[in-house]
Amino acid sequence: MRVLLGWMGPLLALLVLQPAGSMAAEVQCPVPTIPHGRLNPAQKNLTAGSAAMLECDAGYVPAGSNTVKCLSSGRLQPRAPACTLGRCPSPPAVDHADRRLSYELLVGSTVTYFCRHGYMLIPGVSPTTTCLTDFTWSAVPALCQMVQCPSPDIVNGRVTSGKQDKYSVGQQVEFQCNPGYTMWGSQRIQCWSDGNWKPPVPYCDKVCVPPPLITSGQHTGVRTELFPYGMEVKYSCAEGLSLIGDESIYCTSEDGVNLTWSGPAPVCRVVRCPRPVVAQGRMDLSRHTFSYGTSVHFSCNEGFVLHGSAESRCVADGTWQPALPECQPALCPKPQVANGKLTSTDQMWYPINATVTFECHEGYHHFSGDGEAALKDSWTATCLADGNWTPLPKCKKQGDADVCGEVAYIQSVVSDCHVPTEDVKTLLEIRKLFLEIQKLKVELQGLSKEFLEHILH
Template identity: 35%
Template sequence: PLVTCLNTSLWHANPDFCVAKSCTPPDIMNGNFNYTTDLVLGTTIIYTCDMGYRLVGQESAQCVLHNNEVFWDNVPYCASIPCSPPPAIENGQSSDGNRDFTFGMAVTYTCNRGFSLIGDPTIHCTVNKDLEGVWSGPPPECKVVRCKNPEVKNGKKLSGFGTEYTYRHTVTFECYPGYLLNGSSTVTCEADNSWNPPVPTCEPGQHPNALCKEPPTVDNGMHNGTKSTDFVPGSVVVYKCKDGFTLTGAASIHCKVDHQHQGVWSKPTPECQSDVPPVGEHPNALCKEPPTVDNGMHNGTKGTDFVHGSVVVYKCKDGFTLTGVGVLRCIARDEYRGVWSKPPPECRGGANMIIVGIFPLLLAMLIMNI
C-alpha cells in the first residue's frame, strides 16, 4: 500500500499490489477443458468430452466477477453416447439381456442348434462423425450350411473325413501315384453350401504338351529354375530374396495341369519386401502375451509374441461386469520393444452384461472405416 519517492523524481510502487483473482479449475467428469493462460478473471476456456461422450451445454465458459468473487459463467457436462438396441437375428439370439447400451459396450450372438453363425459374432457400440451411437457392423446370420461330400477320382482325403460337412469345415486331398493334382489341395465349406476353392481333380501325370514356361521373376529376389527352360508337370521352383528383404507369400510353386491340359504355375508369385520399416512403424517391436484377468479372458493366442498394432479384446465370464478399457493395443516403446497401450480391465461381480471398452479414437475410427 506504500509508494516511495525516488531520487529520480519518480514514484516507486509494487506492481503486484492488485492482481486478478483466479477461478478454480472446473470439474467436468468424462471431459476436460483447454486454456492457454492462467485461469484469472476474464479467461475463456473451451470444454471437450472424452471419446464416447458428448457435450451437453455451451462449449465455452468465462471467468467472471460477481459480489467480488470469481466463478465460471457456464459449466456443461459430458453425457455417455447411447446406441439403439442391437438388431435381432433369425434362428439365433444375442447376449444383450434387454439392457441399455452406451459407447464401448458389446453384444455377442449365438445360433440355435443346427445353425451355423456366418460373420463376426460380436459387435460394439461406437460413434460416427456426428457423435451418434452406432453399431460397429451388421449382426451375423444363422444359416443351415451343408456341403456335399467331396470326392476326388484317382485321389484320397488326407484330412476332413466324414459324411456331413458344415460351415468352415475343410478337407485336404492327395492324388494317387501317377496322377497330378489340378486345383487346390485344400477346400473349405462356405456359407453358400459350396466348396471354395472348387474340389480339385487328379489328372494322369503324363502330359507331354503340358509344359510351363520359365517361372515369373520377382523384384529383389530370384528362383532356382533354369532360365529359358520349359518345366514338366510336377517341377518345383523355390524363391528366395536378396539380403535386406523378406519373402511374402508361398516360397515355392510347382508346375501343374489345368483343365485344358496346359501347364500352369500353382500359386501366385511371392514378393520380396524391404526389411526397413516405413517411417513411424516398428515391426520388430513385439509385445509379450497380454495380462490375464480374474474371472475373464482375452482373445489373444497364449504363448505368442504380438506385433506392433495387434489388438486383443477382453470379456468377462457370466455374472461379472468388465470395468476399464476392454481393448488393448500393442504399441512401440522403441524400435525393439512393444508395450500394451493401457492397464488391463477388471471383471467385477454383480452384473451379467459384457462391457468391452474400445481403444479410444484410433480403434473407433478403424471400425468405422471397415
C-alpha cells in the first residue's frame, strides 16, 4: 500500500493542479498546402508523435525527407514540406555526335546534339532529347551519317588520282583533260564537310589547233602548247618584209561549239610602192621609200585645188589606194550681187586674178561696211588663189542701208559686248524708236520741200 501511494503521489499532484472538470488538450500540427504534392494519408492535421509520407506529382521529388512528423511542440519536421522539379541523369550518348549540355538537367529541359566533323545530320531527324517526368530521356534515334561527296564527273577529261563511287571528307581528287582540250578551274579539288567539292569541279574545253606558221615570219604562240577560246597570237616578219593581212588572229567559234582561228594567217612579202607624184602638189613625207602600209597626205600649190582623196595608202599589190588625187587650177564661180549686175565679161568660171566690174540697178547704191554710200558708180572684185572673190559690193536703197546698219549694230553689240539675253529686248525697243524718228525726219523733209516749192511758185 505504501508503494502504491508513492507512485500515485505525483499523479495526484498533477490532477490537483488541473482545473476542475478539464483534461490536458491534445497537441496537433496543422498541415500547409503543398504545391505539386500531398500527404499520405491525406489529412489536415497531424497529432503529436504521428507521421505521414510526402507524395509529389509526376516530375517532382520531395525537397529533403519524404516523411513528415508532428513534434510534441506542435511543429512539423521538416517545417515546410515541398516538392521540387526532378532531374534526369546525363543524356545518352549518340554515335558520331556530341551534345551541348545545360547546367541543370531538370524535367522538361532539352539537350541538342551536333554531328562530329565528317558526319552530317540525317534529314528529317530531330537532333534533340527531352528530360521526361519519369526522369528518363526521350528516345534518341540515329542522328548522324558519314558525309560523302559524289564521284566528280568531268567531260572530255579523267580523274588521275583513282576513281571511287563515294569520297569521304578530306579526300582529294586530281584531273587531267583529254588531248585537244584545256582545263578551266582547279586541277585539284577536296571533299568538304558539307558534301560539296571545293573548289568546284573544273571543266575541259576545246582548244584551237596551233596557229599556222608563215614563211619569213613568226607568231607569239611558238612556245605555247594549248590555245583556248579567246587567245590571240600576233605575227611579225623578218626585217625588210611587209606583213600582208591581219597582224593578229584569235581562237574563236563560228557555230558556238567548234573552235577555229578568226582568219587566215598573214604573209610576209616584199612590197614597194612607187614614189607618188602629183603635179602642182606636194606630200607630207620627205622619204624616198614607200613600203606596204605607208600613208601619204597630199596638198596643192597655191592657185590649185585638190580633186580626189587627200590621203592614199600603199597596199599589198604595190599600188596606191585610193588613187592619187589631181591638183587642178583654182577657178572662181560667176559672182552674184543682189540688186546689181556685171558690166564686164559674163562667164560661168573665172581664172585666178581675173577682175570683174559691177554696178547697182537704178534706185540702188553701193554702200560700204560703215553704212555710208560710195560716190563712184562701179566697183570691181578679183578672183583669189583659193577660188574665192574679194569682197563683193552691196547694192541697197538709202532707207534699207539705215535699217541694215541698225541691224548690224545690234548684232555687234550682242556678240562683241556680250549683252545679256534679257537686255536684248530693251535694246531692240530703243532701235525701233530710232527707226520711227528716222521715218519722221524723212516725212518732215518731204513737207519742207513741198512748202518751198509752193512759196517759189
